[in-house]
Amino acid sequence: MERVQRPHRETLVRWARERPEVLVLSADLTASCEADGFREAYPERFFSLGMAEQNMIGFAAGLAREGFSPWLHTFAVFLTRRVFDQVAMSIAYPNLPVRLAGFLPGITTPGGVTHQAIDDVGLMRLMPNMTVLECGDATEVESVLDVAQAVDGPVYIRQLRGEVPRLFDAAEPMALGRARVLGEGGDVTVISSGICTEEALRATQALRARGLGITHLHVSTLKPFDDPRLMQALGSARLGVITLENHSIIGGLGSAVAESMAELGLGKRLIRIGLRDTYAHGASRAYLMREYGLDAMALVHAVEELAGEPLDIEESALAEVRLEALRPSERSEDL
Amino acid sequence: MSSDSSSSPERIRRVANAVRRRVLEHTLNNNGGYLSQACSSAELLATLYLRVMRLGPSSAPLVPRRFAGVPGPSNPHAFTGADYNGPRAPEFDRFIFSPVHYALVLYSLLIELGRLGPNALDEFNQDGSTVELIGAEHSPGHEVTAGSLAQALSQAGGIALARRLRGEPGRVWVFMSDGEFQEGQTWEALAALSYHGIGNLGIYIDANAQQCDGPMEAVMGVDPLAERLRAFGAEVHEVDGHDPEALAAPAQGRAEPDHPLVVIARTDPCRGLERLRERAPKLHYVRFKGPEEFAAYQTLLQTLREETE
Numbered sequence: 001m002e003r004v005q006r007p008h009r010e011t012l013v014r015w016a017r018e019r020p021e022v023l024v025l026s027a028d029l030t031a032s033c034e035a036d037g038f039r040e041a042y043p044e045r046f047f048s049l050g051m052a053e054q055n056m057i058g059f060a061a062g063l064a065r066e067g068f069s070p071w072l073h074t075f076a077v078f079l080t081r082r083v084f085d086q087v088a089m090s091i092a093y094p095n096l097p098v099r100l101a102g103f104l105p106g107i108t109t110p111g112g113v114t115h116q117a118i119d120d121v122g123l124m125r126l127m128p129n130m131t132v133l134e135c136g137d138a139t140e141v142e143s144v145l146d147v148a149q150a151v152d153g154p155v156y157i158r159q160l161r162g163e164v165p166r167l168f169d170a171a172e173p174m175a176l177g178r179a180r181v182l183g184e185g186g187d188v189t190v191i192s193s194g195i196c197t198e199e200a201l202r203a204t205q206a207l208r209a210r211g212l213g214i215t216h217l218h219v220s221t222l223k224p225f226d227d228p229r230l231m232q233a234l235g236s237a238r239l240g241v242i243t244l245e246n247h248s249i250i251g252g253l254g255s256a257v258a259e260s261m262a263e264l265g266l267g268k269r270l271i272r273i274g275l276r277d278t279y280a281h282g283a284s285r286a287y288l289m290r291e292y293g294l295d296a297m298a299l300v301h302a303v304e305e306l307a308g309e310p311l312d313i314e315e316s317a318l319a320e321v322r323l324e325a326l327r328p329s330e331r332s333e334d335l
Numbered sequence: 336m337s338s339d340s341s342s343s344p345e346r347i348r349r350v351a352n353a354v355r356r357r358v359l360e361h362t363l364n365n366n367g368g369y370l371s372q373a374c375s376s377a378e379l380l381a382t383l384y385l386r387v388m389r390l391g392p393s394s395a396p397l398v399p400r401r402f403a404g405v406p407g408p409s410n411p412h413a414f415t416g417a418d419y420n421g422p423r424a425p426e427f428d429r430f431i432f433s434p435v436h437y438a439l440v441l442y443s444l445l446i447e448l449g450r451l452g453p454n455a456l457d458e459f460n461q462d463g464s465t466v467e468l469i470g471a472e473h474s475p476g477h478e479v480t481a482g483s484l485a486q487a488l489s490q491a492g493g494i495a496l497a498r499r500l501r502g503e504p505g506r507v508w509v510f511m512s513d514g515e516f517q518e519g520q521t522w523e524a525l526a527a528l529s530y531h532g533i534g535n536l537g538i539y540i541d542a543n544a545q546q547c548d549g550p551m552e553a554v555m556g557v558d559p560l561a562e563r564l565r566a567f568g569a570e571v572h573e574v575d576g577h578d579p580e581a582l583a584a585p586a587q588g589r590a591e592p593d594h595p596l597v598v599i600a601r602t603d604p605c606r607g608l609e610r611l612r613e614r615a616p617k618l619h620y621v622r623f624k625g626p627e628e629f630a631a632y633q634t635l636l637q638t639l640r641e642e643t644e
Contacts, residue, residue, distance in 0.1 A: 047496070047531070055489040055523035061479070062493020068500070070493075086520070089483045090490055094472060095406040095413075129407050152408040 002166040004138035008101075008159060009034035011142045012071075013041045019149075020045070021069045025060055027053050033073035033103045034161050053078045057086035057098075064096035069149065076102030076117030076158060080124055087154075092127040095153040100124075105134070105158040105194060106246030106275070107289065112282030117158075118275050122251020124156040125223045132223040133174070134158035136197045138166040140220055143173030151176070158194060165198055167218075177221045179230045185213025188303055189237035191230070193219045193253045195285075196244040196273075196294060203296035206313050207303055213238075214303075225256045234261055239306040240269030244299060249274040271302040342385040347579040350385065350447045351377035355607045356639040357443040361456050362621055363632055371611060371618035373440045375543035375602035378577045380444050380510065383539060386583040388428040388508050391421030393445075397452035399466050399475055406472075416465065417478035419450050425503040429494060432477050433487035434512035434541075438470030445476050485518030487511070488538065492528050495536040507536045513599075514546040516557040522567065525595070529568030534592035538569075541576065543604040549616040561599055569597045576600030610635060 016022045016038060024038045028051045039046040049056040053074060060070040072079060079102040080087070091098045102120055109115045124132045131151045135141045141160050148155040168180065182197075183204055192200040197218045204214045215233045234241055234257065241261065245253040254272030261270055275292055289295040296318045304311050340346060354377045362368030384390070395418040406413040417423070420430045432441060439459065445451040455475070458464035465473045472480045481487035488509055495507040515521050528536060540560075548554045557563070564571045570592065572585040585598050604618050605611040610631060611618065623629040 049527055050523075050530070052523035052526065054486075054520040055492070055527050058486055058489020058520070058524065059493035059496065059527065062490040062495070063497050064493075065479075065490070066494055066497030066501075068497055085483050086486060086489075089480055090486050093406065093480050095408060128405070 002138070003163050004166055005163055006034050006161065007138045007141045007164055008161060009037045011145065013037040015145045016042065016045070019069070021067065023047060023063060023068050023070050025049055025056050025070050025072045027051055027056050027074040027078065029074050029103075032161075033075070033101065035073040053083045054086045057083050058090050060098045061090040061094070061096055064091070064098045065094070069097060069099070071099045071101060073101050073103070075104045075115060076120045077104070077115060080117065080120040080156070084123060088127055091154050092129045095129045097152065098154050099148050100154065100156045101159045102156060103159050103161050105160070107280050107292065107294070108160070108195060108246065108285055110282045110284055113279045116280050118248050118280065119251060120156070121158065121222055121245075121247050121253070122255070125251060125256070129153045130223065131155045131176075132221070134194045134220055134222055135160050135174070136194050136218055136220060137168055138164040139168040139170050139172065140174045142170070144220075147174050147176050160195070167198060167201065174220050177224060177227050179227050180218040180220075181215075181229065181233075182218055183208070183214055183216040185215050186236060187213040187238050188306055189215040189217070189233045189241045190244065190299065191217050191219055191233070191241065191253065191257055192244040193222065194246045196246050199289065199294065199296045200244050200299055202318050203299040203303075206317050207300065207311070210311050210313065212303065212307070219253060222253060222256060225260065231260060231264060234268075235264065235266055237268060240271065242271045242299060242302045242306070243273060244294065245274040246294060247274050249276055269306055271305060273298050273302055344579040347378060347381045347385050350381040350444070352607060352639070352642065353447045354381065354440060354443045356636065357446065357456070358439055359608065359632065359636050359639065361439060361443070361459065363629065363636060365460070366629070367620065367622040369436055369439050369619075370608070370621040371543070371545060371604035372437045372541070373443065374606045374608050374611065375545075375576065375604045376437060376440055376541040377444075377607070378579055379539055379541055379582060379600045379602065380440060382579045382582040383430070383508060383510065384444060384448055386579065387586045388430055389426065389505065390430070391424065391427050393419050393450040394422050395419045395450070395475065397455070399451065399455050399458055399464065401463055402465050402473060413473070415472045415478050416470075416475040419445055419475045420478075425501070425505055427505045429478065429505065429507045430476070431479060431481075431487050431491040431494070431507060431509045432470065433481045433509055433515060434484060435470035435474075435477065435482045437510075437512070437541075438467065438474055438477070441470065441476045442466055451475055484512075485515040485521045488515075488521055488524040489527075491536060492524055492533060495533050496531065499533065499535055505535075509536065509538045511538055511540050513540055513542040513544065513557060513560065514551060516540075516560060517555055525564065525567040525569060528595040532593035534589075534594055534596075537586060537596035537598070539582075539598045540600060541602055542599050543602045545604045545618050547619045553616065564597050564599075569595050571597045571599065573599045573601060576602035577606055607639075608635065
């Protein structure tokens with residue numbers, strides 16, 4: 001599998017070249033959010049607003065009202081939880097085209113509870129007018145800029161940085177409101193988002209080898225949440241539905257699926273894999289995914305529960321496709 | 336910016352008194368209103384409109400538009416009330432109204448200036464109206480949604496920065512209340528305005544020393560406000576907030592400054608309505624306590640009418 005180094009950094013520079021209306025606003029995490037390339041290339045369009053996120057949200061609102069296209073870069077926790085009222089009142093209510101690029105989603109950082117955005121999707125889904133996107137691989141990191149820029153209103157992006165795997169063909173960019181169908185089968189429907197899709201892909205291979213029919217969809221548009229193919233996949237699962245997300249199971253993908261299943265009157269089992277109403281702590285991604293049950297093995301266990309029988313899939317069977325432990329590029333991150 | 340009869344201190348005082356009278360009249364009609372805010376800010380807002388800001392004529396209807404729904408991708412009909420302050424043009428100034436519980440004062444001023452029709456307050460706080468109790472961006476004279484206090488200055492900063500990027504000569508004026516200087520975001524905004532040298536923005540503060548719980552000194556005082564603001568890099572003037580000449584002077588003759596202007600208008604929340612003092616220290620929202628007090632204010636209104644007509 002191809003692994004791409006810092007895809008956002010280069011893409012942003014290239015993408016913004018012919019878009020003079022695009023400004024980048026940053027709150028002291030410029031290189032940490034891979035906006036340093038933009039700062040070097042277009043210093044007149046880069047504004048450093050310091051560790052003062054509430055004010056940055058207001059400045060972005062004012063610039064957007066004047067026709068500019070502000071792209072805010074900071075960590076997801078600071079762009080959602082810390083400035084919730086400012087985003088709601090200054091940006092979301094007036095439906096301003098501000099793009100909020102939030103980095104370090106969920107347990108992707110060893111920075112601990114202060115840096116791990118485990119509720120950002122829920123918070124942003126709550127906001128009227130807000131579109132919520134999440135990147136799951138390098139192709140999505142590269143193509144989310146076009147998707148967000150085309151939205152008439154504010155967009156929150158759960159963005160990835162550093163070394164990012166390429167799960168999806170570069171010729172198949174992210175599309176608003178379109179889940180990617182990664183496999184079809186009649187027994188269980190798996191819906192995954194973000195970095196959990198890579199985990200799910202490992203497990204679904206092993207599950208199919210056991211003869212289970214697995215429909216697997218990757219979701220990158222968390223709001224609006226109305227893709228007909230997704231609804232179809234929820235309806236067609238014989239044993240039930242499993243969601244996998246790098247987020248609290250309250251408010252994010254699992255909740256969105258639960259709401260849809262209830263409204264469709266499907267009356268099926270749903271297992272939500274994610275952070276089970278808990279905070280996390282500082283440790284490596286692989287360690288935390290295992291500790292909190294967000295990994296491929298967690299999906300195997302969920303399928304076993306729906307199937308009502310053990311599947312005899314050993315962790316070693318998944319290990320050969322398992323990621324290496326924390327890589328040097330991840331370990332040296334700036335917080 | 337001229338000092339002809341249309342913007343003379345006498346006219347500003349007349350307009351300010353008419354605003355007080357209208358707000359009192361409305362408070363009596365509705366047995367409640369933000370009366371002390373009119374008393375403190377009437378000259379300040381009148382001076383902004385008549386002397387300080389370069390605004391074109393209103394391009395909005397005299398009869399306020401009905402609420403057209405919240406802004407959103409599926410609502411092309413949403414609007415702001417900024418067109419009561421004239422058209423958007425590079426040379427014109429912009430007005431950002433931050434403490435929007437002063438909305439009744441602003442509506443009354445727009446009426447006195449002919450930017451709103453004389454009966455516009457009939458729709459105040461009525462269902463489906465834009466003449467809301469706490470103004471929002473669709474309310475006459477309002478451009479941003481600022482009711483969560485201390486968010487407007489940052490938005491004004493973004494507007495001012497955008498205007499500078501486009502080389503527009505027009506400035507951005509922000510009306511604030513002193514209570515908003517308790518909020519951290521205000522100081523974040525001032526730090527950003529100074530650091531980025533945003534000089535095409537000016538702030539007028541109605542420093543009436545009052546807030547919802549009572550006198551600011553009893554809640555959490557913000558003095559020495561002027562020194563704090565200067566330390567943040569602003570050009571600060573402290574003036575008598577009921578003196579139109581003193582209010583207008585700091586805004587005049589600023590060449591191409593690279594720092595924001597702040598005018599602290601020291602004001603009296605009972606100015607022009609002495610009787611209000613007996614309600615101190617609870618002045619934030621006035622609701623009459625009984626027929627006797629109501630009658631007394633009714634008499635006061637009659638006196639004011641005779642004085643201003």
